Amino acid sequence: MNVPDDLLYTESHEWIKREGDNIRVGITDHAQAELTDVVYAELPKTDRAVNAKEAIAVVESVKAASDIYAPVKGTVVDANKALESNPALINTDPFGQGWIFVLKIDNADDLKNLKDAAAYKAQIG
Amino acid sequence: MIEAGQKTTPLYEEHVRLGARIIPFGGWLMPVQYSSIVQEHNAVRQDVGMFDISHMGQFILDGPGTRAWLNTMLTNNLDKLEVGTGQYTFLLNESGGIIDDLIAYRVGEEKFLLVVNASRADEDFDWLNRYRPTEIDLKNRSANFGGVAIQGPRVSDLFHVLLGATVELPPRNHIADFVIDGVDVSIARTGYTGEDGVEVFFAASDAVKFWNTVLQEGAVLGVKPCGLGARDTLRLEMCYPLNGSDLSPEHNPIEAGLGFFVDLNKPDFVGREVVAKEKESGPHQKLIPFRMEGKGPPPRPHYPVFAEGERIGEITSGTLSPSLNYGIGMAYVSAPHAKIGTKLEIEIRGQKFPAQIEKKPLYKKS
Numbered sequence: 509m510n511v512p513d514d515l516l517y518t519e520s521h522e523w524i525k526r527e528g529d530n531i532r533v534g535i536t537d538h539a540q541a542e543l544t545d546v547v548y549a550e551l552p553k554t555d556r557a558v559n560a561k562e563a564i565a566v567v568e569s570v571k572a573a574s575d576i577y578a579p580v581k582g583t584v585v586d587a588n589k590a591l592e593s594n595p596a597l598i599n600t601d602p603f604g605q606g607w608i609f610v611l612k613i614d615n616a617d618d619l620k621n622l623k624d625a626a627a628y629k630a631q632i633g
Numbered sequence: 634m635i636e637a638g639q640k641t642t643p644l645y646e647e648h649v650r651l652g653a654r655i656i657p658f659g660g661w662l663m664p665v666q667y668s669s670i671v672q673e674h675n676a677v678r679q680d681v682g683m684f685d686i687s688h689m690g691q692f693i694l695d696g697p698g699t700r701a702w703l704n705t706m707l708t709n710n711l712d713k714l715e716v717g718t719g720q721y722t723f724l725l726n727e728s729g730g731i732i733d734d735l736i737a738y739r740v741g742e743e744k745f746l747l748v749v750n751a752s753r754a755d756e757d758f759d760w761l762n763r764y765r766p767t768e769i770d771l772k773n774r775s776a777n778f779g780g781v782a783i784q785g786p787r788v789s790d791l792f793h794v795l796l797g798a799t800v801e802l803p804p805r806n807h808i809a810d811f812v813i814d815g816v817d818v819s820i821a822r823t824g825y826t827g828e829d830g831v832e833v834f835f836a837a838s839d840a841v842k843f844w845n846t847v848l849q850e851g852a853v854l855g856v857k858p859c860g861l862g863a864r865d866t867l868r869l870e871m872c873y874p875l876n877g878s879d880l881s882p883e884h885n886p887i888e889a890g891l892g893f894f895v896d897l898n899k900p901d902f903v904g905r906e907v908v909a910k911e912k913e914s915g916p917h918q919k920l921i922p923f924r925m926e927g928k929g930p931p932p933r934p935h936y937p938v939f940a941e942g943e944r945i946g947e948i949t950s951g952t953l954s955p956s957l958n959y960g961i962g963m964a965y966v967s968a969p970h971a972k973i974g975t976k977l978e979i980e981i982r983g984q985k986f987p988a989q990i991e992k993k994p995l996y997k998k999s
Contacts, residue, residue, distance in 0.1 A: 544666065544670065548929075548930045548931060550930060568931055570671060570862065570952055571665070571862050572933075592928070
């Protein structure tokens with residue numbers, strides 16, 4: 509399973525990429541493989557203020573709906589509109605074109621609570 | 634890995650070896666998918682797929698008077714069965730509610746095989762046993778049998794490979810015995826996918842050998858192992874009900890739109906009075922198939938259903954249809970709103986999405 513070293517991770521299988529004051533968020537390769545066949549993505553509205561661990565997006569496979577959580581406190585500044593017509597990008601390119609939203613973070617220190625690649629690898633075994 | 638209290642089929646180790654994702658289902662640990670639900674679904678619609686159905690229950694009933702007595706326990710008419718044929722039928726409680734839906738095969742003049750849902754097998758057995766006259770022998774053979782469903786347009790080709798080019802499968806709803814690669818099997822031409830197909834039963838000790846024979850010999854035809862996920866999307870496209878979701882003791886076959894499998898000309902069967910009344914007066918609720926219109930999330934069980942702003946019912950089964958590529962489902966709605974073509978709204982996470990009541994089946998072969 510692909511777990512890029514330059515990303516941060518959550519217990520709930522989101523990946524986080526730091527982009528200055530913003531973070532880009534998606535779900536991991538492990539998570540997409542568990543879901544398989546992503547058929548729908550519900551995206552958060554931009555300008556929405558969100559708390560850490562708040563469910564702000566939904567990814568649906570054929571079988572089930574799964575909540576996607578904000579990794580830290582912040583404001584939604586972008587969401588991946590390409591997923592509306594092609595939700596399978598989450599399966600085919602989870603760390604690239606399958607990104608889900610971008611948050612402007614309130615406090616960069618909050619990122620210290622997230623896992624690094626080694627810790628996430630240990631979590632998923 | 635194996636949780637306490639969950640049963641495994643004789644094919645469990647094969648599923649694990651094939652990389653299946655395993656889930657608990659009706660007290661059993663079963664494969665939900667091996668590769669992807671969509672791929673497995675398409676294998677059955679286009680080629681052929683094989684499902685482990687060893688978790689399903691098998692009862693054998695035998696002895697003088699079995700047919701006449703069993704006909705008072707089931708809704709369809711066993712008198713219409715020739716030896717070697719089967720029918721879809723219901724086991725009802727006294728208030729006409731559905732305990733189980735099953736297939737009854739007449740395998741001898743007075744001998745019957747019942748294939749019942751895994752989650753209801755113990756309850757069905759106790760129910761039948763409670764009513765059973767002493768001269769009729771009822772055996773729960775579920776632990777002795779393994780079974781697979783092999784479904785898809787290439788199933789005949791597959792069995793020509795397994796049985797020889799001159800041997801034909803039994804016709805639709807017939808059951809017959811064969812020997813395949815030294816294994817004794819009973820083959821029934823039936824299934825729950827809407828495709829041509831068979832359900833094959835064998836001794837539990839032969840399960841692994843038969844499973845692997847089919848996968849090896851069938852490789853040239855593209856046979857794929859398929860899990861419960863694809864089984865669910867395939868049956869829902871055909872509007873075949875799933876016990877525990879679309880059928881329950883709270884609903885009778887008339888509400889479920891399955892009166893075809895209830896013979897009210899029979900003088901007596903458990904639940905008859907209530908079902909006859911229900912048919913005459915018309916049910917308050919009906920199970921209807923629907924499709925989503927436009928882009929939106931897939932419908933799921935328990936989502937509320939609205940018509941003209943009024944809440945009229947709740948979804949019992951829903952998914953994105955892999956064949957049709959839009960959301961489909963079934964719901965119980967109040968009878969005045971149950972007409973084909975009725976515009977619905979499905980509430981999903983607080984937002985309403987348009988849908989429409991459709992005719993059965995939702996998927997038709999082109």
